[in-house]
Amino acid sequence: MKPFSITLQDIIQAQKRIQPYIHHTPLEYSERFTQLYKSDIFLKLESLQVTGSFKARGSLNKLLTLNETERQLGVIAPSAGNHGIGLAYAARKLNVPAHVYLPKDADQSKIRALSNYGAQLSFFETIEDARIAAINTAHETGKTFLSAYNDPAIISAGGTVALEIIQDLADVDVVITCLGGGGLTAGICIALKSINPKIEVWAVEPKNSPSIATWHSEGKVSEVNLKSSIAEGLSGPIDPNTITFPIIHQYIDRILTVTEEEIVNAMKSMLDSQYIIEPSGVAGIATLSQCGDELKGRKVAIVVTGRNISWSRFLSIVNENRHNQ
Template sequence: MIEKITLHDSFAARQRIAGRIRTTPLVSSPSLSALVSADVSLKLEQTQITGSFKLRGATNAILSLSPEQKEAGVVGVSTGNHGRGLAYAAANAGVPCIICMSELVPQNKIDGIRSHGAEVRIVGRSQDDAQAEVDRLVADGRVMLPPFDHRDIIAGQSTVAHEILEQALDLDTVLVPVSGGGLISGVAMVMKVVKPSIRVIGISMERGAAMHDCQRAGKPIFVEELPTLADSLGGGIGLNNTYTFGMVRDLVDDLILVTEEEIAEAIRHAYWQERQVIEGSGSVGIAALLAGKIKNSGHCVSLITGQNIDMALHKRLIDGENVDAAANTSRD
């Protein structure tokens, strides 16, 4: 029987990673509040040290390893942000690290991982292809730290929920970008224990929304990975998913999809109205708000998960380039 991840695990993770990650700001958004006639705030997790929330889970997982595991080194598969967080946390702990990625990952995210001293291996055209190389390295003795379906990763990601609860009074709704579900599982677990009335809504892109499609199917299934402006939300949830499928099913109130056009508009809105540079995956909550897809939100916090966008792509979007063209080149 799989042991549940609990509030105790979340508190332990918060204590473990204290001083190694940033407490990120929560800011009010007058522009979004006026547009949707609700009180909207943004949790700026893109200001985390490595540019995304992923550092929380990676740091907790690295610090939870045994001395023998640290000596053996770690390996992970990533669409970018997990790899960067894992590379940074491993380097700080003196742990060897290899990150396996598909050809669909943008070059800026590959460069960011390498800048922290990790080895990067590019394998195939999907997360599943990259995972095959991870499995080979694990057979050779490395310790795999996956991007989402892992107790210590989920507990680490859940620590952002404590900050939100401390920063946002009378919270009603939280919007969380969803890929494999590690972040939303941790956030929902904390929110539903502390204040069950808080709605936790997951947001994904229409192109390759793995968790959404798996929940509709009632089980983990293969979902084709497609080019998208929200590239960090790409990849499947794993056919042998242990934690996140069930946690999302049991704890998350709704899953909503946004289009590429809506993502592009959210990136532009963040830049011009919020003075924030954010990647497509981090913008999906704003996209859902702008598109009128969040009803009766009350006091709403949209979690902005990352800033690691290719700046050439960002400029093209801000300048109004065709969205489909931008999406299809965002991983070159």
């Protein structure tokens, strides 16, 4: 399937398919951010989605499109946490065996959630080691390998977030989302640009891991110097053959990067608003400190993608940042 053959109709069908299993998450008007940045800021709280992140959308859509033989064989996926949790939830709902390959330093709260949903777990040195092992096992066993982003079903499901935003705020001017492998961003781009090309889509990556930002700037896939980031769900190597990149490269209006300190400050800001959000979930919020002036007078929806972080890790990140200042 060519990446550009993913259509608005595919996204609408995905929404109908997964609707019985997910929440239409709130698009909450933020008085605090609106006053700070002199624009109408709305928070698309995918942190309140089932499993605590948007990821369940993609896994449900993928599993619901498998045939009976594929479901019986089961699915396998590498994950830093949220993709695996979404898959484990979908697999339990649909009675499909699921095996998740994790890095050994995965957040303990995510490991507990995976165990509670009944997924089989295996651990590896790094997320890249987990990815390679999962691909090899899928080839050997016939299980379906489920990428967190490089799959038309995942991209289509990502676009359902945009459909909900449009349903709740038809005159939105800018949608800002977090960018890792690009499944969510690519889906949002296709949905919004198909409905109204004037709606701007901005995506945000960690400065420590700016793969798609670099590729977009250079107009091609290239070598990128990657560093670790507290936003592990948005960092690390990306499949150079991913179908998300050409979609994003064609449709995105801006890609921004945020520092580790900006991510931590955004976590603190969300805590002030009574939300505990993981580092990967606040990238869109983090970018406000650098581009807030450009948003003045506009209606802005920011996708807050996930909340799955242990309290001990949350405190550790915030306290370490405070000591480094």
